[in-house]
Amino acid sequence: MNAVNAVNIVVVSAGLSVPSSTRLLGERLAAAATGQAPSEVPVIELRDLAVDIAHNFTSGFPAPALAAAMDAVTGADGVIVVTPVFSASYSGLFKSFFDVLGARDREALAGKPVLIAATGGTPRHSLVLEHSLRPLFAHLRAVVVPTGVYAASQDWGDKGLDARIDRAAGELAALAGALPAAGHGTVNGNGTVNGNGGAAGGDAIRVTRGGAVDDKFDARNVVPFEEQLAALRSAG
Known part of the structure; x- marks a missing residue:
C-alpha cells in the first residue's frame, strides 16, 4: 500500500493496560496509513490524561497535557480512534475525552477523516463499531472512513485482521491526503x-x-x- 506523504495522523487510544492491545491496534493502523514505523507514530494515551479529563469537567479548563492532546487532534489531517469494549460500548474514558474536546471546540472534528477501531475479548462485540463509534463521530461531523477495524483476542496474528487494517488505513490515508486542511470545512x-x-x-x-x-x-x-x-x- 502506498501511504500519502506528509500527512499528519494521530492515534487516540483508550487502552488501560500496559502493554495494551488497544494501543497496538492503533499503532498498526497508523503505520499502515503513513508508512512510518510504529515507534514513530504519535499516540495520545487517554489513560495518562484521566485525571486531567475529570478535572476539566468540573473546572472547565484543560491542564497543559490535556490541552496539548486536544490541539494535536484538532490539528491532525486524520485521526485513528481506538477503544476497548466495556458493557458492549466504548469506554467512559474514551467518551469523556471527546466530550471535553467538543465542549472546547464544537468544530474540532468537523470534516476531519476519522478511522474507528476497537478491541475486545470476543467477536460478539464487533458491532460496537456500527452501533456506538460510528454514530458518535457522525454526530461530531467527522468523515468516518467506511471500514472500521475490530480485533478480538483470537484475531491477533490472523491474516483477516491484517487485511482489514490495510483496507481501513488506505481509506484514511486517501481521505486525509485529499480533503482540505483540518478544521477548515x-x-x-x-x-x-x-x-x-x-x-x-x-x-x-x-x-x-x-x-x-x-x-x-x-x-x-x-x-x-x-x-x-x-x-x-x-x-x-
Whole structure:
C-alpha cells in the first residue's frame, strides 16, 4: 500500500493496560496509513490524561497535557480512534475525552477523516463499531472512513485482521491526503465540503475524480462520495 506523504495522523487510544492491545491496534493502523514505523507514530494515551479529563469537567479548563492532546487532534489531517469494549460500548474514558474536546471546540472534528477501531475479548462485540463509534463521530461531523477495524483476542496474528487494517488505513490515508486542511470545512451528504465550516451559503469545495481539491465547480457535476473514495484508493 502506498501511504500519502506528509500527512499528519494521530492515534487516540483508550487502552488501560500496559502493554495494551488497544494501543497496538492503533499503532498498526497508523503505520499502515503513513508508512512510518510504529515507534514513530504519535499516540495520545487517554489513560495518562484521566485525571486531567475529570478535572476539566468540573473546572472547565484543560491542564497543559490535556490541552496539548486536544490541539494535536484538532490539528491532525486524520485521526485513528481506538477503544476497548466495556458493557458492549466504548469506554467512559474514551467518551469523556471527546466530550471535553467538543465542549472546547464544537468544530474540532468537523470534516476531519476519522478511522474507528476497537478491541475486545470476543467477536460478539464487533458491532460496537456500527452501533456506538460510528454514530458518535457522525454526530461530531467527522468523515468516518467506511471500514472500521475490530480485533478480538483470537484475531491477533490472523491474516483477516491484517487485511482489514490495510483496507481501513488506505481509506484514511486517501481521505486525509485529499480533503482540505483540518478544521477548515465540513463535509455534506453529497461529498462537497463547506469552506466556511458549514454555514449556509458558504463557498463549497470538493475532491475531484483525480484526487485534487477544486474550489470552483458546478454543483450539477458533483461526483458521489463513494466514487471519489474509490478513485482516491485506486490512485494511491
